[in-house]
Amino acid sequence: MRIQFTIAEWAAWAPGLETAEAWREWARQPFPPHGEGTPALGEVPAMQRRRIDRLGRMAIQTAYWCQRAEAEGIPFVFASRHGDVACSVELLESLSRRETLSPTSFGLSVHNAIAALYSIVRGERGNYLALAAGHATPEAALVETAGLLGDGSPEVLVVVYDAALPEVYADFRDEPDPFHAWCWRVAPADRGDGIAVGLGCGAVPAEAGVPEAAVLPHSLEVLRFVLAGSGTLRYVADGRQWEWRHGG
Template sequence: MIEFTVIDWSAWAPGLQTRQEWLDWAKQPFLPHGEQTPALSEVPAMQRRRIERLGRMAIQTAYWCQEAQAESVPLVFASRHGDVERSMELLRALANDEPLSPTGFGLSVHNAIAALYSIIRGMRGNYLALAAGKTTAEAACVEAAGLLADGAPEVLVVGYEAPLPDVYKGFADEPDPFYAWSWRVGQATEGKGTPLRLSWGAASRAVSTPVPASTAAKLPHGLDVQRFLLTQDRTLEFSADGVSWTWQRHA
């Protein structure tokens, strides 16, 4: 079990950009859709043009959530698939016997978005990028809790996802809209924000997976975690790969 406090949050998805829009969405959730892309005006144009839509979403929420002077705050970027469309571009080039772009390769790796953000903002702390299937949000918070236990005053956690390319659609096991969210995570003793507890254990075969309140909207789990943060729900339970996870608010 881990305990921590979400000191602040931000989020971006097509049609959902302001805090009030997100708070309203949490009461009646739906799958985000649309063609909008963050302006990302904080980033100089020469650097911004290298960032694809998913990266812009993740970096925009990180900018909104992180305090400007926090140059050494550890970063945890978390995504099931990352910017997989860039990888597809490389595979298409290989299939067509075309030369590969070194820049395209560099920006296709899973930690590329985190690296771009750290470079743009001149971050001097450590960062990592992870993927852990449906429970990527949980894995990110476990990593953040470890960093807090090592002495970090805060950790910036960024969760972000994009639709799978058509060739992989047959492997999709949950909806996959565009979205990104960021949490400033601090110690459980932090006096402000939303205190959370995350516990886990072996999933019982005799008990079916509890149905989250947002099932009617068929949210992907990573987005449902953001919904839970914004509501007054006391718990959110989820099971995957033989592990049962429980999110709770605690005083």
């Protein structure tokens, strides 16, 4: 399987990395972002903004930056390996103490909550997806995007975001997990203006060795690859090898 597409526009946010130039510099010398910052998200009215937690603000901020007014009505794909699992843990701990759960907190703990909030604050009534696909979550998001483009959508908004796992899940942490979010506005491969990228999937080659310890979460490694502007990125997950290439 191989798909091709064009990234018409991109945006990203992480603590200490808030501008396109900062991200380009980061791509030349990548490191796991760290810090306590949160985007201002001034596009959203204060009453609604108060309901959005830190991870949601990061994801929605990048979506706002990437989806211009003329791109309204396009479908969007929100993808996160772990989602806002910290919120779910807090709810479970409240249950263990026999406390009453907040309906608002419960509603915001589901995996599609951030995508739903974005659709509400933007007044979007179109198609949206919220997915989690383990290690290959960014790849799964682009496969869904290819399907939407194939169905005739002129563009698709792709938002990938994740946060640190709660300590109760520390034994399951298999890669760095800093807070971060990025967004691409993806168009068909023949669009011409933008970053041309190809993504393929196949069997793991017999000669594939043991992967090196990760310095970045895979979702940020994908962003670094795109911003680098050249080369190939190969990633093995769940018995398949994914290959990203510049130029389609």
